[in-house]
Amino acid sequence: MPGRAIDLPVNPPVDFAAAIIMHAEVYNRMQMVNLPIMQTLRSASGRHQPTGYGPRFVAPTACPAPSSVLRVVRQRRPIASQTRILMRNQLQAIAPGPSLRAAINLGNRALAQNDNGELRGITPALSRRLAEEIGKPVEFVLYDGAGKTFKDAGKGLWDVGFLAIDPARAKAVSFTRPYTEIIATYAVRDNSPVTSVDQADRPGTKIVVGNGSAYDLFLTEALHHAELVRASDPGASFDLFRGGVGDVVAGVLQSLQRNFPQGSGVRILPGKITSVRQAMVLPYHDADRTAALDAFVERAIASGFVEANN
Structure with a gap:
């Protein structure tokens, strides 16, 4: 023809x-x-x-x-069906063992809370949802600071975690898109002359932080005059400050509000140190698995799941 x-x-x-x-x-x-x-x-x-x-x-x-x-x-x-299958396979590959091991930082109350042994907050919720999609039970690996979570990234102790996006950390772990953004700020004693965030960076001022926290990493680069006093984790930094160490204490707003309520002799300063973008992470570099995890985060945001559990 x-x-x-x-x-x-x-x-x-x-x-x-x-x-x-x-x-x-x-x-x-x-x-x-x-x-x-x-x-x-x-x-x-x-x-x-x-x-x-x-x-x-x-x-x-x-x-x-x-x-x-x-x-x-x-x-x-x-084609679309095969793509979904491939993405599901990549998600399942994130947890090669019998369960999904999710690293949870209890030092950041904006993301996770331990209420009488029951974990609440957005990071436990996302962990449970991911485990459900993978088809395995979730196992929580608990930490009291982001620095400790990151330190264990290369030790095979967890499969997926939650950390603030940071270029230095990105050399060792893989980040998804951010699922939420939180505010870090300062608190001072009632008799402190410091009345705003900008006034804290002065010669002789000592700022207490949780070692390896997102705001610790930020302040290490941003401060010009003040001195950082590092505690092992955010909870320990609050205890040090209560004990009289330092002039200012840094922390996530929700954690500061919980540890220093009105009438405690400590006031939270208006403004913010920085906004911290929180993401899910893999403790290694793998483009396909990271893309699958990022797609999971995208679905969780688009469906309203993140907003409902934040």
């Missing part, structure tokens, strides 16, 4: 069926016929002829039935 040859690009899109539909529409406008190229997908008379330019399809001039268009569209569905 005589036919017309249509040249396709050298690097066609991955979704080849969509590319053929696009070229068919262009051909129609030029030749004013009804989708002749589609006949190549259902007729044995279609022939593939390689050329130096790219794939070359010989399309019979006979017009196909309109159902051929539907047939091409139907052929696209398995």
